[in-house]
Amino acid sequence: AQSVTQLDSQVPVFEEAPVELRCNYSSSVSVYLFWYVQYPNQGLQLLLKYLSGSTLVESINGFEAEFNKSQTSFHLRKPSVHISDTAEYFCAVMAPGYSTLTFGKGTMLLVSP
Amino acid sequence: DGGITQSPKYLFRKEGQNVTLSCEQNLNHDAMYWYRQDPGQGLRLIYYSQIVNDFQKGDIAEGYSVSREKKESFPLTVTSAQKNPTAFYLCASSPRVEDQPQHFGDGTRLSIL
Numbered sequence: 061a062q063s064v065t066q067l068d069s070q071v072p073v074f075e076e077a078p079v080e081l082r083c084n085y086s087s088s089v090s091v092y093l094f095w096y097v098q099y100p101n102q103g104l105q106l107l108l109k110y111l112s113g114s115t116l117v118e119s120i121n122g123f124e125a126e127f128n129k130s131q132t133s134f135h136l137r138k139p140s141v142h143i144s145d146t147a148e149y150f151c152a153v154m155a156p157g158y159s160t161l162t163f164g165k166g167t168m169l170l171v172s173p
Numbered sequence: 174d175g176g177i178t179q180s181p182k183y184l185f186r187k188e189g190q191n192v193t194l195s196c197e198q199n200l201n202h203d204a205m206y207w208y209r210q211d212p213g214q215g216l217r218l219i220y221y222s223q224i225v226n227d228f229q230k231g232d233i234a235e236g237y238s239v240s241r242e243k244k245e246s247f248p249l250t251v252t253s254a255q256k257n258p259t260a261f262y263l264c265a266s267s268p269r270v271e272d273q274p275q276h277f278g279d280g281t282r283l284s285i286l
Contacts, residue, residue, distance in 0.1 A: 101279075103277030104265075106276075109274055150215060159270045160270075163215040164215055165213060
């Protein structure tokens with residue numbers, strides 16, 4: 061079985077500052093890793109994913125995440141956040157051959173002016 | 174545009190009543206999922222279906238039931254046996270269970286009167 065730990069339930073940050081949202085996972089097998097974003101009262105949208113290949117993955121809106129197998133981490137970073145990035149972010153893991161995603165409990169990113 | 178439609182957006186139920194949440198997709202996806210979201214808890218899997226007329230229990234299936242009579246539809250019934258049904262319910266789909274990521278609907282918020 062897999063598990064996901066998002067170490068921070070809430071991360072407050074000022075606009076244009078850098079941010080890192082932490083995600084660690086536990087699994088006895090190789091995994092696929094995902095970050096989803098959820099705006100208030102909406103569903104989840106995929107932000108980025110790691111399936112294989114380059115350990116650094118990027119999204120179209122400036123976020124990036126790096127898969128670190130030795131530290132079992134998949135932290136999400138952005139060098140300069142905007143007010144519009146305020147949302148809840150979920151890390152998720154899936155083992156190839158398994159049927160379902162396992163989600164972390166989420167991190168609320170609060171960007172203020 | 175293809176997507177997932179959940180209805181209604183808000184739903185109120187009296188104690189002791191069953192209620193059914195609708196989920197329809199026009200993405201031609203084989204796999205569909207139901208999640209429950211509670212504040213600070215992340216997403217927990219209720220049921221999933223890999224193909225028509227087939228479904229499996231997730232982590233918190235007690236008090237819920239589903240059907241999958243059509244590829245496009247995967248309704249969730251919250252029964253009176255569910256002791257704490259107030260939550261945000263999210264439906265998702267993917268081409269197959271092995272294919273990620275999942276696409277999400279905008280959710281239904283269920284409240285008990």
